[in-house]
Amino acid sequence: MTMNKDAGMDGRFGVELADVFAAAKRIGDIAVYTRMRRAYDLSARFKKSVWLKMETMQDTGAFKIRGAANRMLALTDEEKKRGVITVSSGNHGRAVAYVARRLGIRAVICMAEIAPQHKIDGIRVLGGEVIIHGRNQDDADEKARELAEADGLTFISPFDDPLVIAGQGTIALEMLQSHPELDTLIVPLSGGGLMSGIALAAKAIKPGIHIVGVSTKDGAAMFESIKAGRIVSVEETPSLADALPGPIPPDNKYTFDICRNLVDEIVQVSEDEIGAGMAYAHFHERIVLEGAGAVGLSALISDHRIARGENVGVVCSGANIDPKKYADIVSRYGDAVQK
Ligand SMILES: *Cc1c(COP(=O)(O)O)cnc(C)c1O
Numbered sequence: 058m059t060m061n062k063d064a065g066m067d068g069r070f071g072v073e074l075a076d077v078f079a080a081a082k083r084i085g086d087i088a089v090y091t092r093m094r095r096a097y098d099l100s101a102r103f104k105k106s107v108w109l110k111m112e113t114m115q116d117t118g119a120f121k122i123r124g125a126a127n128r129m130l131a132l133t134d135e136e137k138k139r140g141v142i143t144v145s146s147g148n149h150g151r152a153v154a155y156v157a158r159r160l161g162i163r164a165v166i167c168m169a170e171i172a173p174q175h176k177i178d179g180i181r182v183l184g185g186e187v188i189i190h191g192r193n194q195d196d197a198d199e200k201a202r203e204l205a206e207a208d209g210l211t212f213i214s215p216f217d218d219p220l221v222i223a224g225q226g227t228i229a230l231e232m233l234q235s236h237p238e239l240d241t242l243i244v245p246l247s248g249g250g251l252m253s254g255i256a257l258a259a260k261a262i263k264p265g266i267h268i269v270g271v272s273t274k275d276g277a278a279m280f281e282s283i284k285a286g287r288i289v290s291v292e293e294t295p296s297l298a299d300a301l302p303g304p305i306p307p308d309n310k311y312t313f314d315i316c317r318n319l320v321d322e323i324v325q326v327s328e329d330e331i332g333a334g335m336a337y338a339h340f341h342e343r344i345v346l347e348g349a350g351a352v353g354l355s356a357l358i359s360d361h362r363i364a365r366g367e368n369v370g371v372v373c374s375g376a377n378i379d380p381k382k383y384a385d386i387v388s389r390y391g392d393a394v395q396k
Pocket residue numbers: 119120121148149215216245246247248249250251252300301347349350374375376
């Protein structure tokens with residue numbers, strides 16, 4: 058889907074470039090500056106420069122620590138005393154638990170029954186209190202909001218919060234500071250916190266930059282909502298990219314509007330393409346990616362024409378996957394990518 062873009066930057070989105078710079082200053086003790094790795098094989102294959110933004114190198118194995126840190130460092134002392142609560146398929150919960158531990162505060166993470174055990178364990182190990190509730194993330198989200206109200210906990214949105222969005226936007230600052238020549242960014246897209254921050258910052262710095270979002274084939278709530286012109290609910294189906302499918306609550310205030318205005322194109326990848334992206338990263342680039350972390354590569358190797366320009370940045374958003382499941386996937390898809 059190619060979209061009509063309007064990159065007007067007059068602060069009408071509720072988040073602006075200055076907020077992203079402020080976030081970069083604030084979160085530096087918790088989130089690390091991640092390096093860009095040149096993807097030699099892909100660069101040679103497509104005769105372009107392809108760079109991988111290694112968010113897998115964060116302490117929590119995914120980028121979400123940026124937004125969580127920016128949001129939670131803004132808590133008042135009173136809010137810190139009571140603690141925080143959130144809903145997550147895994148990586149946001151892990152980030153919230155990690156930041157809570159660093160700040161010495163309580164964190165409750167609501168997750169659906171379909172949440173991967175590996176991600177639940179990763180949260181508990183950090184001291185996060187996990188509550189498993191309901192069949193899907195809609196149910197878990199409801200529970201989290203209910204408990205927030207009942208227990209006086211502050212709800213930390215996984216994506217629809219200006220501070221969370223600004224935190225994720227610091228990825229674009231780093232990418233364009235080290236590689237100002239980038240002309241295409243390929244970004245995984247679910248609730249759109251990652252994409253909103255990156256699109257806002259990147260278009261403010263470099264208005265002509267081409268921004269591509271990558272979603273799963275099924276359960277792509279943002280893709281379907283943009284297509285429909287309003288927030289729609291989609292059925293949440295299991296995916297190798299378990300961090301991607303999930304609802305956009307109807308009270309969305311920021312990410313839908315930002316994504317629909319600033320993202321140039323959204324592509325969808327199949328389960329086989331996700332598996333191939335992970336195997337490709339493993340065998341050709343020697344890096345471990347979880348499904349959601351690999352979709353940018355999946356999209357690029359499925360159709361390199363999505364990279365309009367010569368200098369392409371691909372956000373490798375996370376690496377949290379059960380090692381046994383990972384081994385299965387890369388061996389299953391290995392042959393397909395080793396030609
Ligand atoms: C959360 C997540 C995404 C999607 O981020 P949104 O802000 O929800 O669009 C992509 N990749 C990984 C690894 C994630 O954890």
